[in-house]
Amino acid sequence: MINELGHYALVLALAVALVQASVPILGAHRRDAGLMNVAPVTAVLTLVLVALSYAVLTRAYLVSDFSLKTVWENSHSMMPTIFKVTGVWGNHEGSMMLWVLILVLFGALVAGFGRNLPATLRANVLGVQAWVTVAFLLFILLTSNPFARLDPAPLEGQDLNPILQDYGLAVHPPLLYLGYVGFSITFAFAVAALIDGHIDAAWARWVRPWALAAWTFLTIGIALGSYWSYYELGWGGWWFWDPVENASFMPWLAGTALLHSALVMEKREALKIWTVLLAILTFSLSLLGTFLVRSGVLTSVHAFATDPTRGVFILAILVIFIGGAFALFALRASALRQGGLFAPISREGALVLNNLFLTTATATVLVGTLYPLALESLTGAKISVGPPFFNLTFAPLIIPLFLAVPFGPLMAWKRADLLAAAQRLYLAAGIGLLTALAVMFVATGAPVLAALAIGLGVYVMVGAMADLVQRAGFGRVPAATAARRFVGLPRSAFGTAVAHFGLGVALVGIVAATAFSSEAIVTMKPGETQTIAGYTVRFDDVTQATRGTYDADIAHFSVMRGSTKVADLTSSKRLYTTRRQPTTEAGIKTFGFSQLYLSLGDAQDDGGRVVRLWWKSWVTLIWLGALVMAAGGFTSLSDRRLRIGAPTRRRKPAGRPVAEPAE
Structure with a gap:
């Protein structure tokens, strides 16, 4: 009876999600406040119903109720309690339940924390997000029902996949999904803005905290997944360019580009079209990863499903949402104003360069991941695209990015002096070069490129702190004054510096573990x-x-x-x-x-x-660097300025010219 309650709650959640997907959008179109106010109520109610269904499924695992097919296939009465709990998401049906639970959680968070959003924007965002919820609830109920029964019920289960019986599984998938699925909100914001036809700096400020939260959780999730693979599989590697690893890495790269692009849009109202496109693309890559894992096209320790019916259903979801979003983008893009102009040598220019390398790297990983699948489906020929391809194509794109990272925060908006920024990085460059020489001296016979790459990582770490030192005025004002300024700097500035510092730490770990092990x-x-x-x-x-x-x-x-x-x-x-x-x-x-x-x-x-x-050698720096990057993300999220909407510009009185505000 309790299991039926969980199934019924899931069906009811679908009905409520359909209401959320239609009524608020209709209300936004008609500017009807009553209809738009349905959105937050239904978003919270959907969360309650899905959470109830998930709790019922978890109970079935805890009491070893083998009348449920998924419990029989993925549990055992002798399993430790912790693995019974993690076993809920250690299979296809349960992991999709966790996917949808996090999806509706983000919807409820927008309903609760988005009260400062314009009513039409909030209604459209929650409506779009509800359509994603409807699609995946239909997928679960029609192809992956976790409450499917066995009659008679077996006396014992078939046990959980042994490699998933690990404490790492208790934290890796939920954190990964918080990032993966969290980008659904930025996708919903992009589509909602395209529906409304209005995108400005305020929109970028509202989007950025959600993108930052998703990026931060995805960073931790990928790092923990890497470490889990490292110690659990017994193969001694931390990354293998596995297609399913790539499926989570691509949204991370695109999400990183989205964060930097949204910053430009917020500060200068530039890159509007590009930022909206990145918001769509990032979640599209998350959906693509879901398809790769659950369609049966891949054989991997990470892959769950081999049923072609499920793959076709998810492929239909991909076509509808990605195709629909890009079609809407194509219709609306020409009507969007480009926004503020800037010189190539400026902070905006540095962030555009960042986007160029990140998106090209994403495209490289995408091609290397999908090309073997496409070739096999068209010709039947099987090829393997592995580390040699990715190392040779990815590294040349990322090394220039590392060189440019410290420059961005040191450059002024709109127009900057490249030489002045470079002069502020002399110390960082010098320390990096000395580090490279020290590595070559201490590690006799060390590869020159490896030593230089470690020096590059140190340069990024020291350069990340240069912006904070410059803004505080160390060396130009009395030390006590500089210290007070340093403490009073915005948390977002500290977050940026810490995240870039972690990037340098991770680079040192990657190079050292590769070259000196x-x-x-x-x-x-x-x-x-x-x-x-x-x-x-x-x-x-x-x-x-x-x-x-x-x-x-x-x-x-x-x-x-x-x-x-x-x-x-x-x-x-x-x-x-x-x-x-x-x-x-x-x-x-x-x-x-x-x-x-x-x-x-x-x-x-x-x-x-x-x-x-x-x-x-130095292998723990890889995961330590990722955790430092995530700490930078959380530090930025704690900045109150990221939790409020950008102020609207005052209209200029007729006949009176108003000076452009200084940047």
Whole structure:
């Protein structure tokens, strides 16, 4: 009976979403306040109903109700409670429920925090977002019903995919979806503005906090997903240019471009058409990622569905929403004013350059991801586009972007002095160059390009702080005065600097982990040792254990530095008894910013074990840098100026010229 309540709540949510999708838009067209006020009420009610349905599904997992097909396929009575909860979104049906729950959550947040929006804009935004909700609720109810029954109910479940039985799954998908789905709001703002035919600086200021929130959560989600793959799959890599990895990376790149473009539009009322296009494109890439994961066209650890019917349904959603949005854009774009003009050498120009590199990089990843799929569908030929392609095409686009990043905040709006900005970065460039030379000196035989890239990362980090130092006046005014100015700087300025600093940190980690890591693959017996990166690893013994739903061989290792024992490591091979699926649990020990990574392989006939050892130089900087970037995003979000609408311009009195305000 309780499960039927969850199913009924989902159907009722669809009915309410249909009301939200039609009545407020009609009210906005007629300028009818009563009809427009339906939007926030229905948005909150839809959230309540979807949350109720999701709670019922979660209960079914917690009590191991195997009368539900999805619970039987993805759970087991002996699973730990935490994995029963995460198992709700560890499958296709449940993950789509989480997708829709976050979608309606953002709609309710707009209803609650968008009271300062013009009534017509809010009604159109919530109406457009409701149409997305309707589409995905129909998708769930017609092709992916999580409340489908089994009769008779099995006595035991088939267990959750073993590689998903990990604590990382408790945080990675929800955070990733908060970013992925969060861009639906910027999409709704863009389509709503095109419907209304009015886009100005106020629109950009209203959009920017939502884009920033989605970008921040997506940053954390991608970073946690990378780390989960790194330690859970036992392969020692942090990124493989997997098509599904690319599916989340492309919206991140486009979302980064959207953030910078919206800033130009807010400050100078320029790039209007481009900003609206980016808002549409970013969510379109999120929808494309959803299609890739759930259509069955990809085989990946991340992919959920293989049913072609589901793929066709999502493809129809893609065509309707992306095609419809671009068609509306084509109809309205010619009527939009371009806005303020600016010189090529200006902060606007720097941000346009940023957009150029980011969107070109996005296009490169898109082509590399879709080309093999298109070729196979047209000719039947199968090819693989992997890291060599992406490394050779992506890196040349990103390196100039890193060089330009510190310049943007140091340049004036409208017209700037490039030489003056460069002079403020002399110290950053010098420190970066000295770092590169130090790397080449300390790491004998280090690749010159790797050393220069690490120096580039340090240049970005120091350059990110240069704007704050300049604005506070350090070196030009007394230290106490400069310190007071520094503390009083806007939080958004700190957020920008911190995010750019994190970008530099991540670059250093990526380059160092790629260029200076070492690997050893050996067969070891208990008592034998292997040396790597100055550490001696001794294989102690192997023990067997049965825990919950799996049996495990657990290998114990001692890590020595000279004659001193500095750590114990364990790595195990697990066999999940229900699915008969093996997994490898890596042993990882962190030393400073580097890690010793050990993965246990198969048993050999002579009683030895294959052991893979990696020394990962500065690898933790990759994820630390991503977290610092996210901290910058949250810092900017805490700035009150990002939570209020831009003031409207006063009309000029007839017959009296008014001077243009200084920038």
